[in-house]
Amino acid sequence: MARRPRRVLSVASECAPLLKTGGLADVVGALPAALAPLGWRSRILMPAYRGLLEQVGRSRRVWRDDDLFGGPAAVRSASYRGLDLLLLDAPHLFDRPGGPYTVDGHDHPDNHVRFAALSWVGARIAMHGTVDRWRPDLVHAHDWQAGLVPSYLAYAGSEVPTLLTIHNIAFQGVFGPDQLDRLRLPTWDFHPEALEYHGLVSTLKAGMVHASRVTTVSPTYAEELATPEFGFGLEGVVASRRDRGEMVGILNGIDTSVWDPATDPHVVPFSASAPGAKAENRRALLAEFGLDEPNGPLAVVVTRLTHQKGVDLLLEALPAFVEAGGAVVVLGSGDAGYEYGLGELAARYPRSVGLRLGYDEPLSHRMYAGGDLVLVPSRFEPCGLTQLYGLRYGALPVVASTGGLRDTVADATPERLADGSATGFAFGDPTQGGAIDAGGLGFALGRAVDLYADRDAWLRLRARAMRAPVDWSTSATRYAELFAELVR
Ligand code: ADP
Structure with a gap:
């Protein structure tokens, strides 16, 4: 007899394609379709930031609270591009100018309250269900914004199992213990084994x-x-949960219904077996940025402009790459100093370096399709998605050997080129005594320029990269197995 599909409530601060600032949104938006064939139906609880209710169109109220941390709130159910959404409509927390986390470059001062409210509602729905009598078998909480869901459930004595996924440990949701009462958290649990974190709460x-x-x-x-x-x-x-076998790493995949060069509406279609039109995408990208046809490879960079992403390493290493015949197109936004530095680089090499400051999803697709290389010199990278898009679109990744970059890109060493397992270029492997610095990046770029000159070798490597398994199939199975273990 067929069992009813299990239900998972996914709680997150963003979800593509509705609202995205980074990889978290891609993952939250892609997992439901990957989990559905494995018997898991997902509903995603996220904030109704300004304009989102209008964007999704019809919605229905499935939960309400007259006083959610200082104001009335409702949860509205809507479906959007195949996603089953629960939007937390709390105007006093989410209907305001700015992005999800910042306004005019500063954090919203009440972020701890805003996302505690999201977590509180996630926990209530897990325990009591919505008015349409939907209750999850399991809650999947993402990052610090949903970090309090398991805590609220624990304090309420609930036994609904919870999974927390850390997409980036650098963001921790830290605030002062004077806020505990306001967030309905017990002061008795403010100690190092629970809520306390270096004198604060995380x-x-x-x-x-x-x-x-x-x-x-x-x-x-x-x-x-x-x-x-x-x-x-x-x-x-981390160590204590890992030692008890309660923490593992599961690689992200990419949503191939959105990210497939054969069907992507933003690009001239091509694939691993018919890669011809990749050249057209390349020409179009060069033309869009007014760049000359380079002798060497065309590199692309799509990133938040932050220290984590190694933008300073790019600024240091790119002049030599350009002098060696390469060209670069950069799309990003973030720290003003990096924006300025990239502006200077583009001004210095106007025919070889293109720059677009801002966030532009369609352009990112055109860049992966047109690029020969995608550069990802991150100092740390939990998983990273841009190198996966690069693989799929035949823009060979040049990556720092850390985190998910290391797990997903096989460096083009002579041995791997010979046995056909290489998919890109890596530098700074700490287990080999390497460091993630501009010298390492420059060396990797030099190897890429050299290999690009050997057309046949390059095309073989590219075909191999485009066939690398980067979709969700393997990882969704691992999530489903873990979910099943937890609800048993
Ligand atoms: P992170 O989540 O740390 O920013 P990831 O590599 O996991 O890094 O995910 C970044 C995602 O955001 C990718 O889908 C990438 O294409 C996209 N992205 C980053 N910056 C921009 C931008 N300026 N314009 C369009 N897309 C961007």
Whole structure:
């Protein structure tokens, strides 16, 4: 007899294609379709930021509260591009100018309240269900914004199992203990084994302590997180859960219904077996940015412009790459200093360096399709998606050997080129005594320029990269197995 599909409530601060600032949204938006064939139906609870209710169109109220942390709130159910959404409509928290987390470059001052409210509602729905009598078998909480879901459930004595996924441990949801009452958290649990974190409270830590299980988004990042260099103060909690077998890394995949060069409406279609039109996409990208046809490879960069992403390493290494015949197109936004530095680079090499500051999803597709290389020199990278898009679209990744970058890109060493297992270029492998610095990046770029000159070798490597398994099939199965273990 067929069993009824199991239900998972996914709680997150963003979800593509509705609202995205980074990889978290891609993952939250892609998992439901990957889990459905495995018997898991997902509903996604996220905030109704300004304009989202209008964007989704018809919605229906399925939950209400007259006083959700200082104002009335409702949850509205809507479906959007195949996603089953629960939108938390709390105008006093989410209907305001700015992005989901910041306004005019500063955090919203009440972010801890806003996302505690999201978590509170997630926990209520898990325990009591919605008015349409929907109750999850399991809650999947994402990052610090949903970190308090497991805690609220634990304090209410609920036994609904919870999984916390850490997409980036650098963001921890930290606030002062004077706020505990306001967030309906018990002061008696403010101690190092629970809510306390270096004298403050961290919602991410709370989730890591209270969730039934913890995952992160790649096996290497899971290992790195147990070290002081990568754990950002939470390495002890990571180590203790890992040692008990309660924390693992599961790689992200990409949503191939959106990210497939053969069907992507933003590009001239091509594929691993018929890659001809890749050249057209390349020409169009060069033309769009007014760049000359380079002798060497055309590299693309799509990123938040932050220290984590190694933008300073790019600024240092790119002049030599351009002098060696390469060209670059950069799309990103973030720290003003990096925006300025990239502007200077583009001004210095107007025919070889293109720059677009801002966030532009269609352009990102055209860049992966037109690029020969995608550069990802991150200092740390939980999983990283841009290198996966690069693989799929035949823009060979040049990556720092860390986190998910290390798990998904096979460096083009002579041996791997010979046996056909290479898919890109990596530098700074710490286990080989390497460091993630501009010298390492420059060396990797030099190898890419050299290989590009050998047309046949390049095309073989590219075909191999485009066939690398980057979709969700393997990882969704791992999530489904973990879910099943938790509800048993
Ligand atoms: P992170 O989540 O740390 O920013 P990921 O590599 O996991 O890094 O995910 C980044 C996602 O955001 C990718 O889908 C990438 O294409 C997209 N992205 C980043 N910056 C931009 C931008 N300026 N315009 C369009 N898409 C962007």
